[in-house]
Amino acid sequence: MTDYTATVTVRLKRGVLDPEAETTKDALERLGFELSGLRSADRFEIDLSADDADAAAARADEMAERLLANPTIHDYEVAVEER
Amino acid sequence: MFGVTVSVVQFGGSNCDRDAVRALGHLGVDAERVWHEDGLPDDTEGIVLPGGFSYGDYLRAGAMAARAPIMEEVRDAAADGVPVLGVCNGAQIGSEAGLTPGAFTTNASARFQCEPVHLRVERTDTPWTAAYDEGDVIEVPIAHGEGRFEIGDDAYDDLVADDRVLFRYCDADGNVTDDANPNGSTGNVAGVLGERETVAVLMPHPERATLPDVATSTDGAGILEAFA
Known part of the structure; x- marks a missing residue:
C-alpha cells in the first residue's frame, strides 16, 4: 500500500449560473481590479492509502460521484499524488 | 386522502419540524417528530422531510442529511408507495437523495430570501394538489438561500414531458414570468414529483400557510391535506 493525496476539484458545469462567483467578481x-470573468470551485484534498495510483483515483472518483459533487450541476476532476 | 400516521424526520439543524407537526395536527393528521438516528417507527405511513438547515448546509444544502442512514428507509418506504413530502431543506434533502429529479442551488440573487410568493398549481390529479383546481394561484411563503431549481436542458424537457412539475412561481394572476421567479429557478419550478406521484418536494413552506392564527394565507393547507 502507498500513501496518496487525491485532490478532487468540483465546479459548476458550464452554463450553470454561479451567483457567488458573480458576487465575488x-x-x-x-x-478597482480589472477582470473579465471569475469561476469558483471547491477543492477537496483526501489522504488515503491504496495499492496504486489508479486505485486511489478510483476511490476518490467514487467519493465525488456519491457525495462531493452533485452530477446534476457539477463537473469534477480527480488528481492523485504520492504523499 | 391518505389518512395516515406521519413521521416528521428531524435532523440536527431541522427547524420546521414542530411547525409541520402542528400544521398537520390542525388538519387532523396524526403526526410525530422522529429523530433521524432512531429510524422510522414501524407505524410510519407517511413521511415529511421538514425545513431547516440540516448539518449547517455543509457542502450543499441537504447533502449530508441525504446520506444519513434513515434516508435508506425513506427511499424504501417511498418505493413501497408511502407518501413522502419534502419542504424547503426537506426538498433539498429529497433531491440530493435522488427521490426527485433536479437540484436546488444558490438563489440567482445570491441572497437568502424570506417572502410570500404565488404558485400556480400545475396538476390537480396528485394527492398533493387534489384540494385545488387546475391553474389555481396559491400564496405560500419561501425562506431559502438555495432554492434555484436546476436540472439541465434535456432533463427539464423530460420533466415537463412526464408532467412532473407540481408548482411554478407566478404572479398574483397566475402568469409564469421572470419577474415572478424569486430565485432564478429553471422554468419557475417550485415543486416537483418523484417517480411516483406519492413523492413530492417543494421549496415553499405549506406548513407556514396552514394555521389561521399565525399565517396570513392558509393556501398551503391543501398540500398537507394529502396526509389527512
Missing part, C-alpha cells in the same frame, strides 16, 4: 471590481 463584482466585489473585486469594486476594489
